Amino acid sequence: MSDTYTLYNSTVMDHFMNPRNMGDLKDADGVGEVGAAACGDIMKISLKIREGRIEDARFKTFGCGSAIASSSMATELIKGRTIEEAMSFSNQEVVNALGGLPPVKIHCSVLAEEALKAALEDYVKRHPEAVAKPESVPA
Amino acid sequence: MSDTYTLYNSTVMDHFMNPRNMGDLKDADGVGEVGAAACGDIMKISLKIREGRIEDARFKTFGCGSAIASSSMATELIKGRTIEEAMSFSNQEVVNALGGLPPVKIHCSVLAEEALKAALEDYVKRHPEAVAKPESVPA
Amino acid sequence: MRTVYLDHQSATPLLPEAFEAMRPYFTEYYGNASSLHQHGLRVREALKKARQQQAALVGAESDEEIFFTSDGTESANLAVKGVAYANERKGKHLVVSATEHPSVMNSVEFLEKQGWTCTRVPVNAEGFIQLDALRKAITPQTVLVAVHHVNHDIGSIQPIHDVGAVCAAAGIPLYVDCEASAGWLPIDVRAMGASLVSFSPHRFYGPKGVGVLYRHRRARLVSILHGGVQEGGRRAGTENIPAIVGAGVAAEVAARELSSRSAHVARLQTRLWDGLLAKVPFIKLNGPLPGPGRAPNNINISTEFIEGEGQLLLCDLHGIAVASGSSCVSKSLKISHVLAAIGLDHALAQGNLILTLGKDNTEADVDYVVETFAKIVGKLRGMSPMWDEFERGVIDSVIAPRGVGRSFSEHAAAVSGKPAH
């Protein structure tokens, strides 16, 4: 890629060409599929959760290069996080980790955040006890 | 002028660069000076008339290349003509003899016609007998 | 890696002979055509010759009917607005086909804000204008009909002589945007019955920086860029002489080589579509089949279950340059209005790719593209939740429905909470 011109920066291109965690998880604990009304992209994230922590994550994406890269990066970032941590995950993390996205493509990172949240919600629906928060400290 | 580009054709350029009959006539029999309101050009034609015929003509012109060429050509054309013939002189003769003028410069030839007519009028004013037309045939 | 340029609708390389013709006009014959001295007069002659070359390409009666602008967009703006403003007192209604280029569509929208009205005449599924609807669209207030010759996205060749006949019968000037046809299809402005015709030499190996507008000497047209009296007072601004000279050469060469170039790309076009159809399941050709109804250099496909930008980027990484009408590719996040106008399913519009051939493409290029594209589709489908869901019978194919599962659009609406269109 030395003298190749790319639409996105090298991190984004790398995640587009060599996506991490691409695929589905057999027996996923939570699955979220969301679509962007604006552009028509669709993203699906599957989670494996053990002891309140995201053990594994996979994605599948119908969308542009930055949508694929965003979902790849999002699954990388959230692996190992607790559900609580993951619940406050923001698209800005994806953008930062990717080293930036073109303004018109920021919504791809939002879609990744939404897919993750949808997967978490799915998990919580199936495991309401997971968010009982017995140890939460009063604010 | 071989590989020189010119604004006007070679006849016009020749008459502009080497004007014929430039100057004034001492003891002219008729002098006409006219101005073009449109562009501000001024043209003066002096005539020497003997026995009802234009024996000599001179011009002076304040104006563009085609105005100078038009007056040069007009004086050439009218030498030797009778007053009657000269009275029906038209700018089109100048245009034709010059091999054409740009559309926006046609008025220069009109100015030449007007200068000639003014000179003839001046002559007639001084010599009313010249147009008594004793030999004119009834129409 | 093989590199295959298949985006000739976006740009073409300059002909070497056009470049050579331009060269002296940069540093040596640099005069301004408005100047009355040597430097100006010399380039005036060049300008006249260049006008004659464009006139010859499109069958104009006289070089005085040719006006130079800066590009196809400006020519389209000048045609639409210049005729509208010139005929303002006569009426303020325009008629355009629904699949005109944005330079026409957005000019019309601008005029709508200024009090004009416009009827957009629909096209059928292959992109051909509906002549009955055109006839009905014309009113006593109509001052211009704009119908392009060839569609830039899907290659449909409009029945322009019929359109011309309709306009002639109604006595309305016709403007034909020939940007996607000039240099590739024969154009005869008089046979078309066109009052205005625009095109851009950079689409047929001429330089960027110049557009052409033909105007029949009786068509009323006023300037839209105001200033000096260049171009007979219809286009102010210092003429881009080198580009105009190069464009003249490109027009001359295009006229000479038109039929061989067209035959060449037509052969490749068929090979390309046949190859893709054989190698890639669930693929659709948008626009008419290769043949008399379609420009010989354009292939527009929709590949189901995957999105266009990803296809484009992977093609590029394999040395293949293509375009796409997908919403992800456009800065406005909207799919090409042409694909919408032919009623293409949104899912298919998303998976859109535009491949435009040129004189230097070869059969080996085409074969490489077919082979590579099949692999790219495999890779992207492997990543696509839609392909997986199609395989699991959750959603159905639009191109070859099996009667199992809901439609992509229904599915997309369900997961996004909003309709995908």
Added chain:
Amino acid sequence: MRTVYLDHQSATPLLPEAFEAMRPYFTEYYGNASSLHQHGLRVREALKKARQQQAALVGAESDEEIFFTSDGTESANLAVKGVAYANERKGKHLVVSATEHPSVMNSVEFLEKQGWTCTRVPVNAEGFIQLDALRKAITPQTVLVAVHHVNHDIGSIQPIHDVGAVCAAAGIPLYVDCEASAGWLPIDVRAMGASLVSFSPHRFYGPKGVGVLYRHRRARLVSILHGGVQEGGRRAGTENIPAIVGAGVAAEVAARELSSRSAHVARLQTRLWDGLLAKVPFIKLNGPLPGPGRAPNNINISTEFIEGEGQLLLCDLHGIAVASGSSCVSKSLKISHVLAAIGLDHALAQGNLILTLGKDNTEADVDYVVETFAKIVGKLRGMSPMWDEFERGVIDSVIAPRGVGRSFSEHAAAVSGKPAH
């Protein structure tokens, strides 16, 4: 025969290094900047660099404030109409100086037909805008003030910082046409307080086919050529990449050499005017004296009793390329509105000649011009009835009146039966 090019306001030769930079973009890097593949992405980088080069020349904060158009005329049209349309709801009044270039004047006239009103602020006899009149011209409906930096005909450098202060105090965006100054005088858009600045690299050894518009990021501006979303949606149409690249190089070189180029032409300017004044009786310099009030490259003279086109043609036949603001030179048969605005006598306006110096002119050039011009004047005066009438005391001189005879204008009116103005 010596050839001396003294028409740098009309055109300049392209810098060889700019040409070299452009060369690969014709045949090799021919991509369209809108394309998402290699060919497009490569030229995007070139485009960005070219924007930075223009931004640096005029002190713009960011390359995103630089827009490329096709020439200075289009930039002026975009500035005037683009701001007017963008602020239509706020008000429909414009203020311009009386000596703006036709690209501004005629844009304003077009808007007047569409319901805008405009105040033309007078200039004094040297061509400087009258600041009091400017202040008074601004109304609550005013949405734009347009004052050029340097006048193209007579070289007056406007008190642009004062103009900027007036506009800033009133809160009205200021558009400064810098076509006649860019590359020759330092420009700092921020110090000027300008919201918009236009110029054309072909005036400082860049290529034709590209104009520049600087827009402060907070200034409202809408597109006037509609179509695609090029140039941030403010100028549709395929970018003229080779010209934009060459213009970038020209801007960089101009920035580097600005002070030496200016000092060089300023020396020649003084030599030229001093020489003419010494050798040619009844000659007048129009505009300010060489010095801080006048662009260093411009000499504008009126030679009494003879007309401009003849002077220009004879100069050309002696290898000297010049321009003229005489009515015989303009296609409209009108004298330059600038000469009218400074109140120049019609007779002097007729005898007008514009000489603009460039970096490659030499002292020997200037001396040749002075000597040759004196001869030309002699020849034309020999042909002029006015010179003769002046010598005979029938008419008087405007430049150096002797108190004998009527004025040229009175005389012209008498012989033409109509006033000469």
